[in-house]
Amino acid sequence: MEIIALYGTAFIALAMIFGLYMTWGVGANDLANAMGTSVGAGALTIRQAIVIAIIFEFGGAVIAGGHVTKTIRKGIIDPTPIIDQPEILVFGMLAALLAAGVWLMIASTKGWPVSTTHSIVGAVVGFAIVGIGVDSVNWAKISKIVASWLISPLIGGVISFGLMISIRKLILNTKTPLKNAIKYSPAYVFLVGFVISLVTMFKGLKHLNLELTPLMSLAVSLAFGLLVAFAGWLMVRRVRIEEDEDADFHFASVEKVFTPMMIFTACSMAFAHGSNDVANGIGPLAAVVSIVTSGGEVAQSSELPIWILVLGGAGIVTGLVTLGYRVMRTIGKRITELTPTRGFCAELAAASTVVLASRTGLPVSTTHILVGAVMGVGLARGVGALDLQVIRNIILSWIVTLPVGAVLAAFFFFTLKGIFG
Amino acid sequence: MKTTNPLARLLRRSPFEPLQEHIRLVALCTAELPILFEALHEGDRIKLEEAADRVDRLESKADKIKNDLRYHMPKTLLLPVARRDILTLISRQDGMADTVEDIAKLLTLREMELPEALWPELSVLISRVGDTCEHAFQAIETLDELLEVGFRGRYSKKTRKRVTKLKATEAETDHLSAEVARRLFSIEKSLDPVSVIFWNDLIKLIAEVANRAENVGDTLMLFLAR
Numbered sequence: 346m347e348i349i350a351l352y353g354t355a356f357i358a359l360a361m362i363f364g365l366y367m368t369w370g371v372g373a374n375d376l377a378n379a380m381g382t383s384v385g386a387g388a389l390t391i392r393q394a395i396v397i398a399i400i401f402e403f404g405g406a407v408i409a410g411g412h413v414t415k416t417i418r419k420g421i422i423d424p425t426p427i428i429d430q431p432e433i434l435v436f437g438m439l440a441a442l443l444a445a446g447v448w449l450m451i452a453s454t455k456g457w458p459v460s461t462t463h464s465i466v467g468a469v470v471g472f473a474i475v476g477i478g479v480d481s482v483n484w485a486k487i488s489k490i491v492a493s494w495l496i497s498p499l500i501g502g503v504i505s506f507g508l509m510i511s512i513r514k515l516i517l518n519t520k521t522p523l524k525n526a527i528k529y530s531p532a533y534v535f536l537v538g539f540v541i542s543l544v545t546m547f548k549g550l551k552h553l554n555l556e557l558t559p560l561m562s563l564a565v566s567l568a569f570g571l572l573v574a575f576a577g578w579l580m581v582r583r584v585r586i587e588e589d590e591d592a593d594f595h596f597a598s599v600e601k602v603f604t605p606m607m608i609f610t611a612c613s614m615a616f617a618h619g620s621n622d623v624a625n626g627i628g629p630l631a632a633v634v635s636i637v638t639s640g641g642e643v644a645q646s647s648e649l650p651i652w653i654l655v656l657g658g659a660g661i662v663t664g665l666v667t668l669g670y671r672v673m674r675t676i677g678k679r680i681t682e683l684t685p686t687r688g689f690c691a692e693l694a695a696a697s698t699v700v701l702a703s704r705t706g707l708p709v710s711t712t713h714i715l716v717g718a719v720m721g722v723g724l725a726r727g728v729g730a731l732d733l734q735v736i737r738n739i740i741l742s743w744i745v746t747l748p749v750g751a752v753l754a755a756f757f758f759f760t761l762k763g764i765f766g
Numbered sequence: 767m768k769t770t771n772p773l774a775r776l777l778r779r780s781p782f783e784p785l786q787e788h789i790r791l792v793a794l795c796t797a798e799l800p801i802l803f804e805a806l807h808e809g810d811r812i813k814l815e816e817a818a819d820r821v822d823r824l825e826s827k828a829d830k831i832k833n834d835l836r837y838h839m840p841k842t843l844l845l846p847v848a849r850r851d852i853l854t855l856i857s858r859q860d861g862m863a864d865t866v867e868d869i870a871k872l873l874t875l876r877e878m879e880l881p882e883a884l885w886p887e888l889s890v891l892i893s894r895v896g897d898t899c900e901h902a903f904q905a906i907e908t909l910d911e912l913l914e915v916g917f918r919g920r921y922s923k924k925t926r927k928r929v930t931k932l933k934a935t936e937a938e939t940d941h942l943s944a945e946v947a948r949r950l951f952s953i954e955k956s957l958d959p960v961s962v963i964f965w966n967d968l969i970k971l972i973a974e975v976a977n978r979a980e981n982v983g984d985t986l987m988l989f990l991a992r
Contacts, residue, residue: 374771379772382773394844396895458772458775474943518918518920518921537880553777587923594911595911597912675774679774679777680773680777683777704773712771714775719773719776723846725916726916726917727846727914727916728777728780728784728844728913728914729778729846730778730779730781731776731777731778731843731844732775732777732778733843733844734840734842737776739772
């Protein structure tokens with residue numbers, strides 16, 4: 346207890362620095378990945394992508410980011426055995442942040458497809474094992490989380506597969522593809538607004554004091570979906586179709602109709618990313634703040650202060666603005682194969698899956714889900730060539746990230762304990 | 767800073783792009799075929815050599831695309847059609863250009879003289895072979911659209927129709943080449959025997975271009991098979 350009282354402010358300051366560092370890395374890499382798809386398809390310029398990312402990342406973090414944060418700060422480990430030594434949990438959370446941040450930095454210089462989510466979960470577990478004990482880890486929860494890492498890309502793939510097939514049936518494989526594209530485009534945009542808002546608001550948003558019955562949230566989502574659809578309709582109407590542009594490529598004008606629609610999926614990607622990945626950085630930060638401000642109470646009954654979510658969002662946005670735009674530019678150039686129709690399917694599928702996971706409080710990897718969603722389009726025979734080697738690399742990165750995150754966290758934990766304890 | 771993004775690595779360049787780039791070069795190559803024989807007919811050696819040069823250059827460019835595609839097709843790729851069929855298609859496309867090159871080579875290496883009596887039938891044959899190549903070219907040009915619709919449905923009918931036309935034109939060239947050969951043999955007494963042999967070879971080679979074009983169409987149909 347005395348340690349908390351003595352160094353409380355220092356702990357909060359350290360947690361904020363580490364948390365910002367972590368979220369900065371997430372923004373520089375992870376978010377840039379998520380937004381790069383729309384840049385690559387030509388729907389957004391980098392500047393526009395950054396503006397959208399800033400708004401919707403914050404939106405996602407503040408409106409829907411609470412559940413995953415809760416999982417990271419108090420769902421994975423049970424701190425009751427160290428009720429008399431709250432500083433252990435503080436050291437542990439600081440160590441976890443530092444470990445994940447360092448590991449991500451190493452991975453990104455090597456170009457490994459490492460996920461921030463996996464790093465932080467591995468780090469928290471690693472600290473818990475050495476700092477509190479193997480039994481303190483909520484293994485049931487961990488297995489649920491690990492299962493979600495396998496299942497979520499599959500779900501993303503199934504959704505995007507279905508979307509791709511529907512676009513073929515309704516638009517591409519018809520007598521008048523362009524006419525049908527314009528006709529159905531508001532419906533697809535509606536789907537973006539409706540699905541994301543329904544999943545987000547279902548049963549209300551407690552931390553924003555918004556109580557909704559399922560029926561009410563359905564009504565609100567419908568209204569929101571219609572509003573978004575109207576905006577989409579306005580934008581699609583402004584698309585200029587030249588008479589002869591289909592001469593070379595029969596579906597050029599259809600793709601042109603889908604281009605502005607990808608702005609909406611880009612928004613939903615940023616929102617989804619904010620709702621899930623911000624928690625990686627601020628979950629441990631929130632835990633430290635809660636313990637220190639409560640004077641050493643590890644149970645952490647207090648609600649998550651909004652300012653922490655805002656801080657996480659700010660870190661991510663800073664990462665995006667300082668380094669992420671470069672990542673976006675590179676990705677945008679390299680994934681031109683993802684045309685607007687394909688990108689639309691993949692992004693909508695990925696965003697829906699991530700938001701669903703956020704709602705359930707499961708920390709997942711946005712990037713890996715996007716990979717799954719693109720695979721779905723590929724399985725619908727919609728992409729020229731996908732390199733399945735990537736899947737192997739991803740699985741390899743899972744296997745490596747968990748133990749490395751854990752070992753690093755254990756190392757930092759003992760270091761911090763040595764310094765302050 | 768490198769990206770940890772697996773997406774850039776996941777999305778490889780579509781193999782259908784090089785296939786189309788390749789067929790465009792092949793089409794330019796086959797377009798030299800009538801020019802070669804016109805030059806021969808007019809007795810214009812310079813025009814003939816120039817055309818043969820262009821064929822040579824186009825053929826090596828096409829070769830490069832073919833090899834690039836082959837080297838960038840690892841077995842780990844998820845493709846909408848069988849990997850083997852893609853590789854077969856590009857080598858068959860390449861076969862069209864190869865045959866034109868063989869013809870151009872023969873015409874430049876040996877000072878061939880075109881017997882005037884052959885010209886009416888021969889020029890018809892060459893023009894029909896050109897039509898066959900055009901059908902093959904147009905069929906391959908539908909590949910990007912086929913990818914968009916997943917190689918089936920309404921749009922794939924367009925490709926099927928094109929291949930049907932291709933096969934009909936190729937059948938015609940078979941008859942036409944037989945007629946040119948018959949004409950050649952009917953005047954063989956008046957020609958130098960060695961020339962007869964070479965002209966017989968040439969006629970076969972010209973018909974072979976159409977044959978190769980048909981092979982391209984047949985392989986493309988494998989993409990559409992369920």
